[in-house]
Amino acid sequence: MGVVQGPAQQTRPSLLLRDIQVHRGRQTVLKGLSLTIATGAITVIVGPSGVGKSTLMGVLNGLIRPVAGEVSVAGLGPLSDPGVLREHRRRTATVFQEHALIDRLTALDNVLLGMADRRHPLSPLPWPADLQRRAAQALLEVGLLHRVNARADTLSGGERQRVGIARALVRNPSLLLGDEPFSAVDPALTRRLGDEFKSLVSGAGITVVLVLHQIDIARRLADRIVGLADGRVAFDGPPETFDTAAQSRVFPRHELQHDSPASQSTS
Numbered sequence: 444m445g446v447v448q449g450p451a452q453q454t455r456p457s458l459l460l461r462d463i464q465v466h467r468g469r470q471t472v473l474k475g476l477s478l479t480i481a482t483g484a485i486t487v488i489v490g491p492s493g494v495g496k497s498t499l500m501g502v503l504n505g506l507i508r509p510v511a512g513e514v515s516v517a518g519l520g521p522l523s524d525p526g527v528l529r530e531h532r533r534r535t536a537t538v539f540q541e542h543a544l545i546d547r548l549t550a551l552d553n554v555l556l557g558m559a560d561r562r563h564p565l566s567p568l569p570w571p572a573d574l575q576r577r578a579a580q581a582l583l584e585v586g587l588l589h590r591v592n593a594r595a596d597t598l599s600g601g602e603r604q605r606v607g608i609a610r611a612l613v614r615n616p617s618l619l620l621g622d623e624p625f626s627a628v629d630p631a632l633t634r635r636l637g638d639e640f641k642s643l644v645s646g647a648g649i650t651v652v653l654v655l656h657q658i659d660i661a662r663r664l665a666d667r668i669v670g671l672a673d674g675r676v677a678f679d680g681p682p683e684t685f686d687t688a689a690q691s692r693v694f695p696r697h698e699l700q701h702d703s704p705a706s707q708s709t710s
């Protein structure tokens with residue numbers, strides 16, 4: 444199976460995965476997968492259902508340990524080192540599906556939860572003033588300062604996404620991960636949220652890795668697309684080269700022929 448090498452391959456690496464194997468239950472899901480994640484770029488992972496996209500995200504955030512191969516973080520070292528793992532996890536933030544806000548809390552309190560590891564979980568005290576200032580600054584950066592005291596359940600879909608992004612960015616992450624962050628909304632809204640997401644995160648120098656199942660959104664957002672098939676990388680290149688032929692190397696024929704996400708886009 445051919446692997447297309449795109450220009451992103453030549454940029455500065457943030458994470459290096461070498462020949463990793465991962466088991467889930469009794470099956471080997473990732474079968475000697477090698478991949479370089481470029482610093483400061485948006486990498487989008489695509490592939491058929493069950494191929495191991497979420498598993499790969501678990502490897503990237505250090506929650507899933509490969510049984511073979513190595514994951515290393517540029518400038519830090521291998522994730523198998525507990526000190527490296529701790530620091531990597533401190534530098535990593537996640538955007539969740541539908542942004543997983545707590546409805547009864549304000550926008551500010553939801554953003555503060557992004558820094559929950561900075562204070563005792565049972566603390567009865569108010570959040571320290573410096574963290575409150577940081578959370579308000581994060582809301583300012585996503586254009587939501589005027590909604591700082593609004594309860595999350597009074598926010599629009601776009602506003603909720605911006606709170607979710609502020610909650611991730613307030614951690615000042617070097618790596619931002621999102622597994623299908625836009626999956627539950629209609630296609631037009633998904634496109635709008637995707638464009639807004641891209642404009643909020645790009646320019647901040649953050650390395651972003653997203654799993655997306657809609658190929659047109661993946662092509663719109665990605666600086667680089669990584670397609671998985673059979674536990675390995677079957678495509679790796681810029682979005683404009685992820686054409687029909689490349690898609691057919693990643694998605695099985697029946698998924699391309701029917702109303703699958705992959706069939707929504709040709710080049």
Ligand SMILES: Nc1ncnc2c1ncn2[C@@H]1O[C@H](COP(=O)(O)OP(=O)(O)OP(=O)(O)O)[C@@H](O)[C@H]1O
Nearest residue numbers: 467468469472490491492493494495496497498499
């Ligand atoms: N906790 C688990 N225990 C056992 N098997 C698991 C577990 N989690 C996932 N799997 C299996 O591992 C394989 C890869 O799952 P994964 O969720 O990574 O795929 P995916 O590409 O993200 O799928 P989808 O697009 O459907 O979300 C699947 O066959 C799945 O059934």
